[in-house]
Amino acid sequence: MNLRDKIETYVESTDVDAAYSKHISHFYARYLESLGLGQKRFVDSTEHHLIDADGQRYLDLVAGYGTCHWGRHPAVQEALCQLHELHLPSLVQFQLPVLSTMLAEEILDYAGSRYERLFFTNGGAEATEYALKMARAVTGRQRMLCFEGGYHGLTLGALSINGMEAHQKLFSLQGENPILPFGDLDAVEDAFRRHPKQIAGVFLEPVQGRTGEVASPEFTQGLRQLCDRHGALLVFDEIKTGFGRTGKRFSYEWHDVLPDVVTIAKGISGGETPVGAVLYSAEVYRKIYGLIDRIAVWSSTFKENNLSMAVGLAVMELYRDNPQIHDHVLAAEARVRERLEGHSQDRYRLSVGGRGLLLTVRIEHVDGKKWVHSLMDTLEGDLFYDMVCRQLFTQKQILVSLPNRFGASLALIPALNLPLAEFNRNGQLAAAAFEHLGFPIPRPRAGPRRLWRGGLPGLPWWLSPGVEAERPGDHLEIGTSAWCRGGHPFPRP
Secondary structure (H helix, E strand, O other), rough: HHHHHHHHHHHHHHHHHHHHHHOOOHHHHEEEEEOOOOOEEEEEOOOOEEEEEEOOEEEEOHHHHOOOOOEEEEEHHHHHHHHHHOOOOOOOOOOHHHHHHHHHHHHHHHHOOOOEEEEEOOOOHHHHHHHHHHHHHOOOOOOOEEEEOOOOOOEEEHHOOOOOOHHHHHOOOOOOOOOOOOHHHHHHHHHHHHHOOEEEEEEEOEEOOOOOOOOHHHHHHHHHHHHHOOOOOOEEOOOOOOOOOOOOHHHHHHHHOOOOOEEEEEOOOOOOOEEEEEEEEHHHHHHOOOOHHHHHOOOOOOOOOOOOOOHHHHHHHHHHHHHHHHHHHHHHHHHHHHHHHHOEEEEEEEEEEEOEEEEEEEEEOOOOHHHHHHHHHHOOOHHHHHHEEEEEEHHHHHHHOOOOOOOOEEEEEOOOOHHHHHHHHHOOOOOHHHHHOOOOOOOOOOOOOOOOOOOOOOOOOHHOOOOOOOOOOOOOOOHOOOOOHHHOOOOOO
């Protein structure tokens, strides 16, 4: 098979967008259309840029949903080529694989000998599933504690500890595990009291990828004490925060806390292959295995495949050869905050959440009122931020993202090695995009106002789906975009 010819023939003869909509997801195709990405085809890339069929370059500040910690690095792609030349058999049942043994040693060494074992998985969600199994197996209990705004994957077990009850309701999971206010240690203590000897584990994102909320050392140290007191496991989800994303090797290093279990994934994938892992202590290892007959329930077909292991080794070599990367991340965070947080007008300002290069950007009301955020969430809250994404992409050739469909903010999760000069230039462009789309928020236009079509009384134009821009050319004509037709972001096909 000549893959290049096969792809080119298919693209020339097929409407790929229509085929994707028909066979995979109509709704995702409409979402990309709303961001101005409809019919867009990227055909090449550099370390930090995507290149479309017309040769236009776009700075990628999404970095494969935070998986390309080193950009689309040639060393990672070279590892795949070298593996192909070796002709090593993969997924051989009766052997102890060399590549996974090598990668395990390097990851545990990078973690600083804090953990003695790890278990490879096929990605972050599966790592969460294995952490859930470990908590139950070690304690003999069933309930978990999780936090509002938290995200741990979309498999059934991961959804049971999802911090958004709306997602749980889709699968009748609500009420299975208590969802507690993030950062509220009293609420955690009360949950242990209300469910005596029932809590198996506490799952925490030390920096929430959805909301940008950062756990305080006092909160995480309190969690450690409560878990020790009640015999529960403390699990840190470092799928997004691990491998330097927050300016430390792992985010728990900011807290002087050692979790019992740590889930990892994105940072070792190189953006090329699905891979994850669970780090855990020798004590957890003894309790979950115990007898040899338990091996069968701690396994997964593709978990140590050669492709993922080779990419992981290439990524770990980049960390070993570039120990300054953590300092670079902190300098880049400071540059982003300098460019955006100081950008304010009248009663509104831009606010940067998160830590390191796992950041969110949103508008805040200076006097502390929360009505803007509440109203945005009510009216398909990402409307305004969708438009900023579109503006940055179509006018500035910068690719940014939303942390989730309900987060009312922008997500900045670029490659860790993106040069500081890019943060200077693109911080200014991002601020300009907010201004272009109504930041500071303009006064509502005069005249009759009708629900949806004419605007809501007293509100800026961008909060009214279906309203045309007052001055075409100054603002996007939002009334004709995919998510506005019919007053709903995703019309039925």
